[in-house]
Amino acid sequence: MSAEAVVEVRGLVKRFGDLEVLKGIDLKVREGETVVLLGVSGSGKSTLLRCINFMETPTEGRVFESGKLVGTEKNGRMVYRERELCALRTRIGMVFQHFNLFPHMTALQNVMEGQTTVLRESREAAEKNAIEQLRRVGLEDKAFEYPARLSGGQKQRVAIARALSMNPRVMLFDEVTSALDPELVGEVLKAIRQLADEGMTMIIVTHELGFAYHVADRVLFLDGGEIIEQGPPAEILVKPETRRAKEFLEGHSLFKLPD
Amino acid sequence: MHQWDFSPVFSNLDFLLLGLYHTFLVTALALSFGIPIGLALALCRLSRFRLVSGVATFIIEFFRTTPPLVQLFWFFFALPILIDVRMTPFVASVATFSIQSSAFFAEIFRGGINSIERGQWEAAKAIGMSYRQSLRRIILPQAVKRMIPAFLERSIELLKTTTLISTVSYADLMFQANELAQKTFRPLEVYTVVALMYFFLIFGFSYASIHVERFLAKSGESTMR
Amino acid sequence: MNYQWDFQTVWENFDVLWIGLIGTLKIFSVTVVLGLFGGLIVGMGRYARPIWIRGPASIFVEFFRNTPVLVQIIWFYFALPILVPINVSPFLAAVLGISLNTAAFSAEIYRGGIQSIEPGQWEAAKAIGMNYAQTMRRIILPQAIKRMLPPLTNRGIEAFKMSTLASVVAYVETLNQAKLIASLNFNPIETYSVVAFAFFVILYPLVQATYVLERMFGKSD
Ligand SMILES: Nc1ncnc2c1ncn2[C@@H]1O[C@H](COP(=O)(O)OP(=O)(O)OP(=O)(O)O)[C@@H](O)[C@H]1O
Ligand SMILES: [Mg+2]
Numbered sequence: 164m165s166a167e168a169v170v171e172v173r174g175l176v177k178r179f180g181d182l183e184v185l186k187g188i189d190l191k192v193r194e195g196e197t198v199v200l201l202g203v204s205g206s207g208k209s210t211l212l213r214c215i216n217f218m219e220t221p222t223e224g225r226v227f228e229s230g231k232l233v234g235t236e237k238n239g240r241m242v243y244r245e246r247e248l249c250a251l252r253t254r255i256g257m258v259f260q261h262f263n264l265f266p267h268m269t270a271l272q273n274v275m276e277g278q279t280t281v282l283r284e285s286r287e288a289a290e291k292n293a294i295e296q297l298r299r300v301g302l303e304d305k306a307f308e309y310p311a312r313l314s315g316g317q318k319q320r321v322a323i324a325r326a327l328s329m330n331p332r333v334m335l336f337d338e339v340t341s342a343l344d345p346e347l348v349g350e351v352l353k354a355i356r357q358l359a360d361e362g363m364t365m366i367i368v369t370h371e372l373g374f375a376y377h378v379a380d381r382v383l384f385l386d387g388g389e390i391i392e393q394g395p396p397a398e399i400l401v402k403p404e405t406r407r408a409k410e411f412l413e414g415h416s417l418f419k420l421p422d
Numbered sequence: 423m424h425q426w427d428f429s430p431v432f433s434n435l436d437f438l439l440l441g442l443y444h445t446f447l448v449t450a451l452a453l454s455f456g457i458p459i460g461l462a463l464a465l466c467r468l469s470r471f472r473l474v475s476g477v478a479t480f481i482i483e484f485f486r487t488t489p490p491l492v493q494l495f496w497f498f499f500a501l502p503i504l505i506d507v508r509m510t511p512f513v514a515s516v517a518t519f520s521i522q523s524s525a526f527f528a529e530i531f532r533g534g535i536n537s538i539e540r541g542q543w544e545a546a547k548a549i550g551m552s553y554r555q556s557l558r559r560i561i562l563p564q565a566v567k568r569m570i571p572a573f574l575e576r577s578i579e580l581l582k583t584t585t586l587i588s589t590v591s592y593a594d595l596m597f598q599a600n601e602l603a604q605k606t607f608r609p610l611e612v613y614t615v616v617a618l619m620y621f622f623l624i625f626g627f628s629y630a631s632i633h634v635e636r637f638l639a640k641s642g643e644s645t646m647r
Numbered sequence: 648m649n650y651q652w653d654f655q656t657v658w659e660n661f662d663v664l665w666i667g668l669i670g671t672l673k674i675f676s677v678t679v680v681l682g683l684f685g686g687l688i689v690g691m692g693r694y695a696r697p698i699w700i701r702g703p704a705s706i707f708v709e710f711f712r713n714t715p716v717l718v719q720i721i722w723f724y725f726a727l728p729i730l731v732p733i734n735v736s737p738f739l740a741a742v743l744g745i746s747l748n749t750a751a752f753s754a755e756i757y758r759g760g761i762q763s764i765e766p767g768q769w770e771a772a773k774a775i776g777m778n779y780a781q782t783m784r785r786i787i788l789p790q791a792i793k794r795m796l797p798p799l800t801n802r803g804i805e806a807f808k809m810s811t812l813a814s815v816v817a818y819v820e821t822l823n824q825a826k827l828i829a830s831l832n833f834n835p836i837e838t839y840s841v842v843a844f845a846f847f848v849i850l851y852p853l854v855q856a857t858y859v860l861e862r863m864f865g866k867s868d
Binding site for chain 3: 249265326
């Protein structure tokens with residue numbers, strides 16, 4: 164294999180009580196790869212992302228980050244220590260549908276917070292990096308605004324800058340444009356696309372199929388907690404093999420494939 | 423080590439229950455006067471006339487801010503001199519807690535009425551209703567539903583506050599407990615039993631009101647406090 | 648009505664009232680500090696995972712929220728000394744009753760304030776690698792405190808009003824002194840009016856402050 168797997172998931176099962184949401188997922192994401200996850204509501208996309216950075220603890224299976232197993236195995240069961248998981252999450256950035264900016268901090272402070280509190284960097288270094296990250300998403304002039312005074316698109320870009328400020332090895336995006344007014348979607352997608360061009364490793368859940376087509380190296384189709392189809396976007400999005408994938412794509416009738 | 427002996431308490435249970443009855447009586451009367459007075463105060467406070475709303479605001483704020491025990495003493499010792507009526511402990515208690523709780527109910531009413539969107543007033547006006555009609559037929563029925571949790575909470579507070587009337591020698595549960603403790607020389611047992619009586623009573627009401635609140639929340643009514 | 652007002656005798660006894668006011672302030676400051684601090688501890692206890700902490704904390708809150716303060720004060724004054732060989736002064740009895748009541752109510756305020764912060768804030772903090780303590784200190788508390796401030800101020804006002812209950816066990820505070828003046832000078836109407844207004848004048852600015860706090864913090868986020 165040419166490039167190392169930044170994230171690898173083996174036999175991932177997640178149950179909430181009796182409900183089995185993920186039924187044994189295997190997934191390998193290579194350095195610099197952009198993977199787009201598609202699937203109907205409730206198919207387990209968010210849960211899969213959240214198991215990768217341990218916002219949720221997997222019920223069964225293993226997660227590897229840069230080739231290293233997360234957690235330790237004891238008597239055939241995985242044991243995870245909070246310290247290890249906190250450190251892991253600094254290397255896996257996540258951006259949420261509803262931004263979740265810290266409302267009592269300015270944009271700049273939001274982006275500095277993880278660096279100073281978690282990574283224990285000096286204020287000067289954190290501030291310098293934070294401004295750099297805000298510039299990356301085109302918001303250096305909003306550094307001293309509080310979230311309440313930012314538009315949805317601007318909030319989401321600050322959230323992206325906040326995740327980037329930790330210098331993560333991989334970024335997870337969970338429907339980051341779903342809560343935005345249509346005219347604000349473009350600016351956020353542009354920022355993500357730019358990251359892809361810079362070679363950032365990313366796993367993206369989105370319903371913007373046109374965007375997926377352009378940005379993805381690989382598209383995964385999730386249904387009922389299983390990956391039922393995967394491959395390059397030109398194949399999966401144009402001539403899907405499974406009936407479920409076809410139905411899903413037909414449901415997004417607004418999606419016009421570029422010729 | 424103290425030798426617990428509850429028998430003097432239980433053999434005088436009827437004595438305590440009489441006190442409990444008086445506690446309920448004062449609470450019920452204070453509620454039945456306090457709620458209408460509260461509504462009137464709220465409407466006055468919402469009035470367009472500055473003087474009316476000013477006076478109502480002062481009354482409401484005054485009775486919410488001063489200690490109820492001071493109010494009770496004032497009604498019991500002071501008012502009779504001023505208006506030349508004989509104040510029995512019973513009358514003083516009912517009067518104090520009617521007015522005291524009306525000040526709190528007024529704020530609940532006002533909050534509830536204010537929480538109804540302007541559009542409701544306008545819609546009522548548009549079909550030709552007067553202020554009174556809009557209030558009675560459209561606004562209050564909606565507002566009251568939202569106010570129920572706050573009403574229940576306030577009523578429970580009132581029940582707790584009625585213990586103060588024992589200090590003007592009205593024979594409520596607290597007063598009867600004091601009497602019994604002195605008579606039987608068993609203060610520990612008497613006060614423990616009475617504390618538990620109050621607890622289970624009030625806890626029961628609180629518990630029930632939480633369920634009412636949940637039910638209202640489920641039936642789509644936003645609750646306010 | 649031809650009542651002869653006699654505020655003169657109230658002013659002449661101002662020093663008596665003053666002693667009472669000092670007593671009121673003393674009991675108020677002790678109970679408010681103990682109550683709000685104790686409430687924080689109990690509130691955190693209700694959050695703890697082990698049932699042997701969570702259980703007693705919950706029972707404490709439910710018990711003291713659901714019993715009248717006067718019953719507690721009287722219980723501590725007359726009943727407690729029988730159980731434990733200590734001398735329970737009127738001051739101690741009143742402090743116990745009012746502090747425990749304030750603690751129980753404020754525990755719920757702390758808990759409610761923390762729970763009112765959207766789960767997204769916990770998630771976002773978690774996602775950048777913060778642990779529980781860091782999240783609490785840097786993200787949750789700074790937001791929650793704003794929401795808790797108005798109801799906590801309210802609790803302080805209630806504690807001040809409750810301090811009058813100490814007069815029932817003859818602790819020397821304002822109302823107790825008023826009783827004394829009224830019975831010696833036969834002027835209850837003037838004395839109690841003065842006392843009522845004194846409480847109003849002291850507390851009303853605080854009431855206004857809670858309104859201001861509510862307006863400042865209520866809708867900001
Ligand atoms: N914390 C939880 N507790 C119980 N059930 C959960 C929890 N989180 C998710 N689920 C359930 O797991 C299933 C998959 O949820 P998930 O959020 O992963 O779906 P999704 O593919 O992201 O859907 P959507 O497109 O609507 O976001 C759903 O049935 C959901 O109800
Ligand atoms: Mg989802």
